[in-house]
Amino acid sequence: MIAEPQTTKLNRFSRTLTQEISNPAAKAMLYGVGLSEDDMQKPQIGIASTGYEGNTCNMHLNGLSVYVKQGIQASGLVGLIFNTIGVSDGMTNGNDGMRYSLPSRDLIADSIESVVAAQWYDGVVTVVGCDKNMPGAIMAMARLDRPGIMVYGGTIRSGHYKGQKLDIVSAFEALGKKYANNISDEDYEGVIKNSIPGAGACGGMYTANTMASSIEAMGLSLPFSSSYPATHEGKQEECKKIGAAMRVLLERNIIPKDLITRKSLENAFTIVMALGGSTNAVLHYLAIARAVDIQLTLDDIQAISDRVPFLADLKPSGKYYMEDMLAIGGVPAVMKYLYEQGMIHGDCMTVTGKTVAENLADIPSLNFETQQIVRPISNPIKKTGHIQVLRGNLAPTGSVAKITGKEGLQFDGTAKVCEHEGEVIDALQKGEILPGQVVVIRNAGPKGGPGMSEMLKPTSAIMGAGLGDKVALITDGRFSGGTHGFVVGHVTPESFEGGPIALVHNGDRITIDATTRELTLHISDEEMAQRRSEWKRPAPSFTKGVLGKYIRNVKSASEGCVTDEA
């Protein structure tokens, strides 16, 4: 019941609290937090920050949220900051804290959805940094039928030590070097002390930068959001512009569901492929698509990989950092190039209120004479995408490989089974990981882990030990964006569900073939059936708390590990 005259149509949701006579206590509380009578007529925007002090990816986000709020207030809207959680992937990779990383994506989504819906905000701005923040924020925005914009906290600057540039992966790979006696104690400490110089998300084309770049391509953040480093003044300017953009979205009632379409998801994945992004993008876009009821499948992602070349010489497998991208025109320049090549759909709407093509109109083109980071399509790093969906008797419902071609396209080897990622480290220290082996890490899936941990520690240790092109690795866990080498993750069904990965024995022959897209365990069907009849489902390692709840709810990696579906 509207009791007071309606002065604006933009407060579609908040007017329930500010205009309806039946919610006097809510209005009283809004006066209590400092709103004026004038403010009661204005649309209210929730500003969700995943800021916290303990993670470099997130340590500056509460500060950025204040700039967002300033821009929102300046645009005649009310901005109200709230916080939600984040888990540091950099700090949890290689330890049991990692079990909480992927579950944190859904916790973030659920908490943003809860606050925005319960508090009747008319729009939402998410200010996010570490890996799971971005997909979590977008999943929440997708569920909420009101305008939303994501602000990425920005990439970190590179660290420096003895004339070399460093990032977080340098610290992980230093461990492999230490095991292989390839680094002095002084340099080991030097790398650790100098890898991370301050605020910003991990600096290569790792998961945070992958998600930020592709979400920008999908149209859910302002152009350049993924390219301004965390400490660049452009980042603060972007925050201040959010208010004006939000006003346009409110006036035209453009909501994330209008922006997340099959075409814009294709744009997102085109950027993931061209830039050599993280395999985690597969999980996250499957989940984002499901949030808007688009049936995106692994085969759709493979189809994009088949037509989009891998072009960018960015870390982990390449030379450059995300901080280097701004100087060549950032993600918009890459998008423009791909748009001109017919690889990006220009007619998708974005949070600027303009289409992709309109946003790109004034963007300078990539200059292939002056920059070496992004190659032309005529001279790609790899003709097709580095992310490949493999199936076969070892992954009947799919797996996701990261194959840049640098280590070849086929690997034939013998299984070295590790029941936990820690066993890889032990085996490396004992010199038991040998050229020609396929390291199999199981019990690492969404239910079995639980939480489908990233295997950055073992893959970095293998790299650091100089075995990157001699050993392959398969797992029902997933990979950090920092992982490179011959690796296959997301093997489904996972071992906890009795997937064939649970039935591999030491010494079995395994073939990984990115040309036929097959993952094969060379045993007979009879032998497979025999082993299956002897297999017993393990007891879940948690029955209560977040992880117990996760084990009961999470879907397979091939379904994006969503937790909100029956």
Ligand SMILES: CC[C@H](C)C(=O)C(=O)O
């Ligand atoms: C360097 C890797 C980072 C910590 C990560 O977790 C990812 O990219 O997924």
Ligand SMILES: [Mg+2]
């Ligand atoms: Mg990660």
